[in-house]
Amino acid sequence: MFRTLIFSASLISASVAQNFVNPIAEGADPCVIRHDDKYIWCQSAGNRGVALWVSDRLTSLGTPHVVWQAPENGPYSKEVWAPELQFIDGKFYIYVAASDGKNANHLAYALESEGSDPLGPYKLHGPFATGEGSDGKSPNIWAIDMMVFKNDGKLYAVWSGWDKPGSDNQYLYIAPMKSPVELSGPRVLLSKNDTYLWERTEEREGSRGLAEGPQILQHEGRTFLIYSTAASWLPTYKLGLMELTGEDPLDPTSWKKHDQPVFRGTEKTFGVGHGGFVQSPDGKEWWNVYHAKRDRGGNWLRSIFVQPFTFRDGVPDFGQPVDPGTSLPLPSGEKILSSSLPLAVSFRNSRDLDAFSYYGHQQFLAITDKGVELGTAPAEPVNAYRAGEKLVLDGGEFTDFSVDTEISFLKGDRDAGLLFRVTDPSVGFDAQRGYFAGIIPGNKTVVLGKTDGKNWKEISRAPLTSDVSSGVKLAVTAKGKEITVSLDGKKVLSAEDDTYAKGSVGLRVVDTHARFENLNITGN
Structure with a gap:
């Protein structure tokens, strides 16, 4: 598999x-x-x-x-x-x-x-x-x-x-x-x-x-x-x-x-x-x-x-x-993929990405033996541009679930985190509909927001008190309109929003270079 x-x-x-x-x-x-x-x-x-x-x-x-x-x-x-x-x-x-x-x-x-x-x-x-x-x-x-x-x-x-x-x-x-x-x-x-x-x-x-x-x-x-x-x-x-x-x-x-x-x-x-x-x-x-x-x-x-x-x-x-x-x-006869829960991906080799679609410049994606890297600076950039690089799980339309991943910030201090209840992903910073929960080390913030395919709107934020220099586990639980965000097992913010009821999950960075190790999704 x-x-x-x-x-x-x-x-x-x-x-x-x-x-x-x-x-x-x-x-x-x-x-x-x-x-x-x-x-x-x-x-x-x-x-x-x-x-x-x-x-x-x-x-x-x-x-x-x-x-x-x-x-x-x-x-x-x-x-x-x-x-x-x-x-x-x-x-x-x-x-x-x-x-x-x-x-x-x-x-x-x-x-x-x-x-x-x-x-x-x-x-x-x-x-x-x-x-x-x-x-x-x-x-x-x-x-x-x-x-x-x-x-x-x-x-x-x-x-x-x-x-x-x-x-x-x-x-x-x-x-x-x-x-x-x-x-x-x-x-x-x-x-x-x-x-x-x-x-x-x-x-x-x-x-x-x-x-x-x-x-x-x-x-x-x-x-x-x-x-x-x-x-x-x-x-x-x-x-x-x-x-x-x-x-x-x-x-x-x-x-x-x-x-x-x-x-x-x-x-x-x-x-x-x-x-x-x-x-x-x-x-x-x-x-x-x-x-x-x-x-x-x-x-x-x-x-x-x-x-x-x-x-x-x-x-x-x-x-x-x-x-x-x-x-x-979709093109006539194209397979309609369906992902089911629970699911765990290790991101240790390129085949782990077969269940995902990548949206971003090809030179800003890398697979290592430690995990998948988004926003990796190309050694020889060719017509490179940043676009809020993201990996989105194919065929996911989940309603109530929990998702977590381990994030290491390698370069830059902007956003890195989880997309969830995502639909209509495309190439672009906010080119998806759904929620994003991320860490912004630069201003020591944990942020929760949503995008409508073109624009970003913040829902809630909380101060980042954890040291993320050596990596951190980010988790999101969505149940109905209730959303909670945790770091290393400790809840840091919660909010209510009913804009998006279901969708897929994914990983995303904004003008930063981060490594993601493991992605786990379970149903409530």
């Missing part, structure tokens, strides 16, 4: 929610495929490797597994960007861009699984010959965002590349393939990158065009290439579409570009793009998986959204991005 469950004769069951809330995770350039009734997510691991997550659900990434680590030095040791996982002819392949630390040296590589296990091991191939000349290497030229597709049984690669060394102008290219790890012909420019103003970084004359993140979507005999365009670092990022209308994918005239973007930002969800498309568990729905910016500044702080789309007259209709905090029905 991936968690330790201690069952009694009587269990508290959960009538779990059938909705979820976006964004579901931190990340950029999300890739997910459906394989053997599982969703396999693929992302860069801090720009120094590739990580996969295996999940039963499209709305939760699951637990990360680093399947390939870049070497300390060399041509593919740094800037590991936008890995794309694909299953081709019985094997898994991960197409990824990497460099020696200088962006101008980015080239495309392939990782090939040695067997049928998506978690590896993997063998590295490359770099691909994505340049000019008859050999594609005279010289080899900058390439990122490669993916592979089949048309009439033949294999092709598409990617974003520079037109010449050092140009920093990104176009979409295509080439035939000899195998999933080798091209068999020269690259072909698919289209200009500034045909329309909306393809330009600032959507106006004088700014440059940019095309990247090509994704192939095949449906009912039609092949679409959906690409990301404009500026990934600005709110202008969006999706454009080309359709294969001719017979030869290597002939640019075989592709027809739509004159309008097919997915663009709104006032609340912006900088959208570079994702992928996958079906619901029962195959009845199509879902758009993409990232959006966290703010309107020129940066790459992003989080992951998923939402359904349809086809209109055979063409994908993505609608518009949902607002953060919007509740959506």
